[in-house]
Amino acid sequence: MQNIETQIQNETPETGAEYLRRLAGDTREAGYTATAFDIEAAADKIEQQEKELAELRGDKQAIASDIEAAADKIEQQAKELAELRRDKQAIIDSRREDNDRLADALMAVIGDRVEAIAERAAQDAAQDAAREEIENLDISNFEYEIGEMIDDRLPDAPDEDDQREAVESIVREILAGATVSIDI
Numbered sequence: 001m002q003n004i005e006t007q008i009q010n011e012t013p014e015t016g017a018e019y020l021r022r023l024a025g026d027t028r029e030a031g032y033t034a035t036a037f038d039i040e041a042a043a044d045k046i047e048q049q050e051k052e053l054a055e056l057r058g059d060k061q062a063i064a065s066d067i068e069a070a071a072d073k074i075e076q077q078a079k080e081l082a083e084l085r086r087d088k089q090a091i092i093d094s095r096r097e098d099n100d101r102l103a104d105a106l107m108a109v110i111g112d113r114v115e116a117i118a119e120r121a122a123q124d125a126a127q128d129a130a131r132e133e134i135e136n137l138d139i140s141n142f143e144y145e146i147g148e149m150i151d152d153r154l155p156d157a158p159d160e161d162d163q164r165e166a167v168e169s170i171v172r173e174i175l176a177g178a179t180v181s182i183d184i
Contacts, residue, residue, distance in 0.1 A: 017043040017050070 014022070020043035028036035107114070139146075 015046075015050070017046040020046065 020039050024036040024039035024043065027039060
């Protein structure tokens with residue numbers, strides 16, 4: 001008996017399908033052929049499902065490997081893109097500095113002349129605009145405003161009644177202390 005136990009321990013454990021095949025063999029020997037056939041069909045089905053499961057595990061590992069490879073590739077491309085952006089920005093900065101130096105050099109050489117031309121152009125434009133405004137000026141458009149300005153500077157004209165009262169008042173004052181003789 002000990003030899004059988006040692007033999008069983010040294011053997012690899014049998015799978016569910018192997019057990020069912022052994023059971024089917026025993027059932028066939030016992031005379032239950034139809035039952036043995038059903039047990040073998042179940043063993044075939046288990047083996048088929050074990051193969052499919054193994055394939056799925058392999059596919060899962062292949063997919064995981066593909067995903068990891070794609071992630072590594074994307075990471076590398078992101079690094080390359082960042083490096084290209086830095087290079088592009090460095091080129092832009094360099095060109096901007098070159099343009100600034102060129103502009104400074106040009107202004108040093110022709111700056112005074114450019115400023116003089118710009119000032120002359122501005123003065124000419126201002127004179128032309130003023131000349132055109134004066135030439136197109138229609139004084140009749142401003143009669144009311146001019147009349148208002150003149151009226152604001154002139155004193156108000158006294159009323160005739162007020163003037164008459166003022167004259168009478170002056171005459172009364174003069175006559176109040178005077179002796180009048182009338183010769184006819």
